[in-house]
Amino acid sequence: MKKPILVSGIQPTGRLHIGNYLGALKNFVDLQNSGKYDCYFFIADYHSLTENFNPAEKPAQILNLAADFLAAGLDPKKSKIFIQSAVPQSTELAWILETIAPMGELKRMTQFKDKSDAQQENVNVGLFTYPTLMAADILLYDAQFVPVGDDQLQHLELARTLARKFNSHFGRTFFEPKEILTATPRVMSLDDPEKKMSKSRPGGCLFIDDEPEVIKSKIRGAVTDSESVVKYDPKRKAGISNMLEIMSGLSGKSIAEVERGFAGMNYGELKHSLADYVSDYFEKFRKKKATLLKKSAVIKSALRSGSAKAKKSAEKKMADIKKKIGL
Numbered sequence: 001m002k003k004p005i006l007v008s009g010i011q012p013t014g015r016l017h018i019g020n021y022l023g024a025l026k027n028f029v030d031l032q033n034s035g036k037y038d039c040y041f042f043i044a045d046y047h048s049l050t051e052n053f054n055p056a057e058k059p060a061q062i063l064n065l066a067a068d069f070l071a072a073g074l075d076p077k078k079s080k081i082f083i084q085s086a087v088p089q090s091t092e093l094a095w096i097l098e099t100i101a102p103m104g105e106l107k108r109m110t111q112f113k114d115k116s117d118a119q120q121e122n123v124n125v126g127l128f129t130y131p132t133l134m135a136a137d138i139l140l141y142d143a144q145f146v147p148v149g150d151d152q153l154q155h156l157e158l159a160r161t162l163a164r165k166f167n168s169h170f171g172r173t174f175f176e177p178k179e180i181l182t183a184t185p186r187v188m189s190l191d192d193p194e195k196k197m198s199k200s201r202p203g204g205c206l207f208i209d210d211e212p213e214v215i216k217s218k219i220r221g222a223v224t225d226s227e228s229v230v231k232y233d234p235k236r237k238a239g240i241s242n243m244l245e246i247m248s249g250l251s252g253k254s255i256a257e258v259e260r261g262f263a264g265m266n267y268g269e270l271k272h273s274l275a276d277y278v279s280d281y282f283e284k285f286r287k288k289k290a291t292l293l294k295k296s297a298v299i300k301s302a303l304r305s306g307s308a309k310a311k312k313s314a315e316k317k318m319a320d321i322k323k324k325i326g327l
């Protein structure tokens with residue numbers, strides 16, 4: 001039987017933090033290894049053009065993210081790992097979807113508002129139409145499932161709306177994709193646990209390739225609260241709860257189990273123990289990534305073959321889409 005298709009992407013905009021890992025990348029690997037899905041994972045380089053960037057840095061950012069994918073456990077033999085821009089059909093479909101996308105829905109996108117606030121000198125149209133490109137990335141491959149963090153849910157809702165609208169105007173063409181969330185879909189910032197951990201606030205990020213000393217110092221400096229009891233209470237103890245969630249996400253233990261494990265510890269001890277855990281957890285990853293980056297030909301060849309496979313299915317789908325709209 002044909003396996004359901006699963007698609008997700010990450011932007012090459014800098015180093016991956018533990019939010020990207022626990023909300024997305026770790027899950028990509030688990031879902032790939034479950035053997036239940038036909039998986040497509042890509043580097044969303046076209047999306048990354050909506051933020052300020054330096055063209056000279058882009059190739060290294062793409063290579064670096066591909067190394068993250070492979071070092072974390074994505075396997076080109078099991079999944080199609082590719083670069084978004086190597087499949088021009090995604091931007092082609094994005095245009096078609098734009099013609100049925102309601103302005104009002106795009107205007108409501110909170111990421112558009114947040115990103116426009118963050119880069120007021122560069123509120124470009126791509127930032128606004130971004131969710132239609134994301135819908136195209138998903139619908140183009142007939143994806144039924146999309147593993148993401150919770151900041152992407154609104155975009156996914158739009159993908160479903162567009163699939164439904166297209167199907168009702170032009171005949172059954174697309175699946176309505178569903179999200180797959182992890183138990184930690186929203187990791188919070190270490191320096192401000194009321195805010196989401198985000199590349200745009202590097203000070204609060206724990207990067208997955210941070211060296212042990214850096215991990216220790218960042219966790220030591222993480223904002224907590226004025227009490228001293230380790231307890232999961234996201235409303236009153238956002239910082240401590242975030243650390244418990246990180247521990248739970250990495251270890252696979254429930255929050256209650258993690259809480260019990262830290263019972264009786266003070267905040268300093270909790271931080272120390274979490275820092276050791278995180279640092280050990282990513283040790284193999286760090287080594288593998290460093291080795292991979294020395295063999296960029298291996299990475300490039302994986303991307304080339306993944307891109308060729310993705311393109312093949314995209315071409316077939318695009319032919320059907322064009323036929324449906326009379327082109």
Ligand code: TYM
Binds near residue numbers: 011047134138147
């Ligand atoms: P991006 O590159 O911003 O983030 C990659 C993934 O990481 C998740 N994430 C988080 N999860 C938990 N806690 C956090 N603090 C946190 N921060 C980020 C994101 O939800 C995402 O899953 N638009 C996408 C890229 C994209 C895409 C797609 C994804 C383009 N086309 C099609 C899925 C399907 C983005 O900017 O992710």
